[in-house]
Amino acid sequence: MKILFVHDRFGALAGAEANLYLTATELKKRGHTVAILHGPATGKCEGDWKQTFDIAYPLAAGPTKQTVEDALAHYDPDIVYVHKTANIELLALLVESGLPLVRMVHDHDIYCMRSYRYNVVTREICTKPAGLHCIVPCGAVIARNPGGMLPIKFQSYFEKRREIDLNKQFHRMVVVTRFMRDELLLNGFNPSKIEIHAPVPRMGDASLRSNFSERNLIVYAGQIIRGKGVDILLKALSRIKTKFECVILGDGSHRKYCEKLSTRLGLDGRVRFVGFVPQDELKQYYRECTVVAVPSVWPEPFATIGVEVLRYGIPVVAFDVGGLRDWLHDGVNGYLVPWMNDSVFAQRLEELLINKTRAKAMGERGLLLADQQFSFPQYISNLECMFQRVTEELNSRSCSSQGVSASSHAFSR
Numbered sequence: 004m005k006i007l008f009v010h011d012r013f014g015a016l017a018g019a020e021a022n023l024y025l026t027a028t029e030l031k032k033r034g035h036t037v038a039i040l041h042g043p044a045t046g047k048c049e050g051d052w053k054q055t056f057d058i059a060y061p062l063a064a065g066p067t068k069q070t071v072e073d074a075l076a077h078y079d080p081d082i083v084y085v086h087k088t089a090n091i092e093l094l095a096l097l098v099e100s101g102l103p104l105v106r107m108v109h110d111h112d113i114y115c116m117r118s119y120r121y122n123v124v125t126r127e128i129c130t131k132p133a134g135l136h137c138i139v140p141c142g143a144v145i146a147r148n149p150g151g152m153l154p155i156k157f158q159s160y161f162e163k164r165r166e167i168d169l170n171k172q173f174h175r176m177v178v179v180t181r182f183m184r185d186e187l188l189l190n191g192f193n194p195s196k197i198e199i200h201a202p203v204p205r206m207g208d209a210s211l212r213s214n215f216s217e218r219n220l221i222v223y224a225g226q227i228i229r230g231k232g233v234d235i236l237l238k239a240l241s242r243i244k245t246k247f248e249c250v251i252l253g254d255g256s257h258r259k260y261c262e263k264l265s266t267r268l269g270l271d272g273r274v275r276f277v278g279f280v281p282q283d284e285l286k287q288y289y290r291e292c293t294v295v296a297v298p299s300v301w302p303e304p305f306a307t308i309g310v311e312v313l314r315y316g317i318p319v320v321a322f323d324v325g326g327l328r329d330w331l332h333d334g335v336n337g338y339l340v341p342w343m344n345d346s347v348f349a350q351r352l353e354e355l356l357i358n359k360t361r362a363k364a365m366g367e368r369g370l371l372l373a374d375q376q377f378s379f380p381q382y383i384s385n386l387e388c389m390f391q392r393v394t395e396e397l398n399s400r401s402c403s404s405q406g407v408s409a410s411s412h413a414f415s416r
Contacts, residue, residue, distance in 0.1 A: 005038070007082070009088060012043065013041040013061070015052075021282070024052060025379075038080070039059050039060070041059060071096045075102070095169060121301045132190045144157055178198070178304075179201050201376070212315060213317050218248055219247040223252065225252075228255040230299060233251060234260065236249075236348070237268055239352065240274060248275075250275050251274065251277065252280045261276070292317050294318050295309070297327070312369075314370060318336060332372070335372075
């Protein structure tokens with residue numbers, strides 16, 4: 004099968020990029036041909052992406068009709084697998100192409116003008132469908148404009164409605180959790196077109212297990228942006244009395260603020276900001292990690308890092324938001340903490356630092372859960388089956404339409 008991936012970036016960046024790259028690499032190993040229609044490069048791990056995608060169609064800053072049509076005509080895909088893009092022109096061209104279209108819903112971008120599903124001031128999580136309240140009182144028509152001449156930009160609510168309508172015309176919407184399925188249903192998507200396929204980042208190193216050393220290492224790995232709650236994690240860490248070390252792996256727009264906050268909270272010497280770390284280098288931290296913190300305060304669709312660390316037998320402490328309940332079971336393979344409650348978050352972290360026996364037991368239960376529910380080979384096989392179903396459904400409809408057309412023509416004669 005010839006599969007055309009579509010994404011707004013090229014190269015490593017975050018969970019969406021990791022999922023796309025690993026999925027494409029495995030599909031290629033299984034004999035499929037993969038190509039990508041993509042936006043700007045990230046500057047990270049591009050060499051790996053070029054090895055997987057022998058055929059790549061870079062989009063200019065505002066893709067033109069000719070660029071997209073040339074790519075579709077040249078590659079002639081059996082199916083188009085769209086990941087992240089908000090480009091209405093591109094989406095419209097894909098819908099108009101008549102090709103089988105599958106959309107991977109990584110986050111809330113499709114139906115939320117802010118993308119985060121929470122209030123930027125209070126951080127209160129939004130539970131409403133896209134509507135006029137996005138304009139007032141949310142004010143989502145005004146957004147940050149990083150890299151622009153002005154610090155803010157204006158977004159069109161009506162363009163967002165158009166984007167939602169275009170995505171509703173896709174033949175499948177792939178979501179990662181029951182929570183994300185419910186979000187699409189809330190916004191009027193056809194339930195028969197929604198399938199849950201939880202992204203499995205990688206199988207992990209079967210020989211690697213944490214030694215739960217007395218180092219009492221807490222790991223955070225991810226982007227350092229406001230919704231990821233690193234500042235709330237730091238407040239929780241400042242409450243812990245037991246000796247510990249915490250490494251913050253990742254980068255982002257909130258990093259400088261969090262570094263200053265860490266100093267103000269007296270965490271220098273116990274908390275280190277390491278920056279971006281390639282996936283393979285994470286293992287050195289997992290070897291001595293006692294617990295992984297996922298302090299996200301926005302409604303995470305899945306938090307791929309959580310399933311990744313389960314494979315190394317490490318428990319997780321996280322706020323109870325979004326789709327985390329699909330893989331983090333409170334008291335079983337870690338702890339779910341009430342939203343924004345840094346005091347309880349600190350208690351749960353410290354409990355696992357002190358009680359290594361409990362931490363190890365939770366880690367082993369998490370490993371079992373990952374093996375049973377999040378098999379990477381099965382994930383890829385499920386995607387293959389879905390692609391096949393979609394193409395067969397469209398071929399069947401096409402044949403039926405041709406038959407009806409021929410019958411009508413014969414009757415008219």
